[in-house]
Amino acid sequence: MKTVHTISEVQSAVAALKAEGKRVGFVPTMGNLHDGHLTLVAKAKELCDVVVVSIYVNPLQFGPNEDYDSYPRTMEQDSQLLTEHGVDILYACQTKEIYPEGSENHTHVSVDILDGMHCGKTRPAFFTGIATVVTKLFNIVRPDVAVFGEKDFQQLTIIRKMVRDMRMPVEVVGAPIAREATGLAMSSRNGYLTREEREVIAPTLHQCLLDARKAILAGERDYDLLRRNAFARLAETGFKPDYFNISNTRTLLPAGAEDQSLVILAAGYLGKARLIDNIAFDL
Ligand SMILES: Nc1ncnc2c1ncn2[C@@H]1O[C@H](COP(=O)(O)OP(=O)(O)OP(=O)(O)O)[C@@H](O)[C@H]1O
Ligand SMILES: CC(C)(CO)[C@@H](O)C(=O)[O-]
Ligand code: BAL
16 A cells, blocks of 8 residues: 655556556545444445545544544554555645645635534534535545445535535445444444443444334334434433434435435434434335
């Protein structure tokens, strides 16, 4: 695996591969890699000839009281994992090149219509930070295909719309959520949890999604009742619930009885972590 740190290095490495007729897959990450990330790498390898992974803890998507400083940075371990999994290029981005005049002075990209709900309500600058850095990474790497996880369902929906609206020349592919044996969605932030939080309490988030889906498939249409029940159960288990929303899969707006394609999106605080999860299904 070739590791590069600068825009010009990654651009010339990708250009050389494209000149050989290779189809380039791209997996943007914030590092501290786990099996969830590796399923995205496997998907990119399946669809493309070569795979580029970026690692960058993007300051623009963190709020002032969030975990930007403490976010786990494990470059050496990540680099070894990516080598073992057959990645061709690791692009370790540098803030001085991504935001040369400071992140606040950079042009911002936002997908307003999908932004002010779910995670965007609690983290107001979050999706603008993501859309901005993903646009920039696409322009730098110029992949044929980019793979994102369905765990960040709202992020994936926003990126798909941005690419469609702006006619960005990249195919966006989603990869299913990788879970621990308990059902907990894998996440770098699971590392903030104590053993008891991780093994006993955290899986309740996924359990609440499964139970709400079961009730809906059995005919329940009082979505507000399901939301209140999940909030109560999460709070009782030790979470501070953030949201539990039953939405239309495409618009992410609250689902009505007529909606056939649903996604239940949930987030909650547990100990030092904020965890998210979702489940999408058709009626
Ligand atoms: N469990 C998972 N299953 C599938 N994809 C995942 C999973 N976890 C993360 N991803 C995807 O990996 C990509 C990079 O995500 P990121 O580096 O932020 O990891 P993360 O574990 O989600 O971190 P965090 O805990 O900060 O949310 C994103 O497209 C994200 O959706
Ligand atoms: C897409 C992304 C790499 C942009 O910083 C990040 O939001 C993530 O890791 O999901
Ligand atoms: N996986 C989404 C990135 C974040 O929470 O900042």
